[in-house]
Amino acid sequence: MAGMGKQQAGRVTPRYQEVADAIIADIAEGQFKIGDMLPTELVLCERFGVSRFTVREALRRLEEAGLVSRRQGSGTIVRATEAYGGFVQSVHSVSELLQYPPETRLHVARSGIVKLDRRTARQLGWRAGEQRVRISGVRRVSASGAPICWSDIYLLPDFAGVVELLSKQSLPVSALVERRFGVHARRVAVELFASGTSEELAEPLGVAPGTPALTIIRRYADANDRLFEASISIHPENRFTYYIDLQREWTIPAD
Amino acid sequence: MAGMGKQQAGRVTPRYQEVADAIIADIAEGQFKIGDMLPTELVLCERFGVSRFTVREALRRLEEAGLVSRRQGSGTIVRATEAYGGFVQSVHSVSELLQYPPETRLHVARSGIVKLDRRTARQLGWRAGEQRVRISGVRRVSASGAPICWSDIYLLPDFAGVVELLSKQSLPVSALVERRFGVHARRVAVELFASGTSEELAEPLGVAPGTPALTIIRRYADANDRLFEASISIHPENRFTYYIDLQREWTIPAD
């Protein structure tokens, strides 16, 4: 009879979860090895005495966990037997990616068009000789506080317009580009390494030349993999720490 | 009539995708704002002339994209209107998280039980006075190459057994703990900041005291949020760069 709704009263674990767990156990026990085909959905329906909906819901979860992959017309294949996935760091916005507290602000020291020298071009992932807009300055908690870092931000010449916006809004440059020109960062590469504070930056940063510093290079690419923004930031010691919090992507429930 | 399968021949876009796109468009146009309730599933069924399965499949996709969240008994609420999500960094294993090339190897200089002093305890997230196993040494590309870093690795006393394993296998300590004791890292926190090379470490690292260095602190917590391993690594300049590659989590297809 159609639409019978055979679910038991008081059930705590959904039936599809039980089916999923049973299949996971089979895979863990070696009943199915990597590369093996799982039984068809119809067979699984009969074996567990459930409808196709329930079996598909179970398989959907196994697929999300990366344990199996399914192909129309072909079948379901076992992809992994391990119960643990990789790690993911979640960053919810560009501002969060920068990791500077919201009460900080970039104080522009100078801005204008520059031609990239060989060293800078290589660091940023562009070609030497190309023209870019450069915005430079220090980031401070308040107008009087000690600088957190010195930043050189490079943009494609098309986006020169953000320089004016910067004086009005204290948003990350990439957020301004997003808002003003509709260019969205799809990939951001971050590179962190140690360096000494250079002669030129020692004074604006208020430290002695050679003071240990954390240098961060960030590169922003759009949907077409065009590198539209890059920046170099120098953080003297004791002023800034970069945090990364990684979570296990998924975990198969213990048996 | 039940089970009629009204799908048109030659359909390219699934009906649930059309429904999802229509709702996305409504949200983008401001028809629904953040915090608003979406119509109930039954209402959406009537409005689009589809079954509940199709509506739920559409809503599932919106939920996966973070645009809405659903609560049993309560309804579906709009969570975001933007077509772009956050960023994610994917790390596929603990070894990948360390970012040391596979051809490098930790050369243990000393190991044993230590009592945590106040400063170290605070840095690592434990309490002062607690006992830990400490493994210290340099990481090198080859036995003769310049050290990449000095590492102090701290473990709960239960895991002292990994010290022996370390001499046989050149795996990350956390991987050995995972293999030997079945304790899996569920969360890893990474902290990067600038520091100078201390007097004691200058000699083993082969640099002058005070040389700028990148310090990385890593903390490993298991499924019960128990901090079972933590490490401090000091990388003198020009020897190591930490990379993070962030990808946009999801993107709503352009209209």
Place this chain on the structure above:
DNA sequence: TAGTGGTCTAGACCACTTC
């Protein structure tokens, strides 16, 4: 051509939230 997974319908009961 047979069989797989993908989509879809109509209908039902359930757990949960809110009034």
Place this chain on the structure above:
DNA sequence: AAGTGGTCTAGACCACTAA
């Protein structure tokens, strides 16, 4: 008590894959 989303059934047609 009414209404929401969550689970589940039985049955159907479809697109795709492989023999």
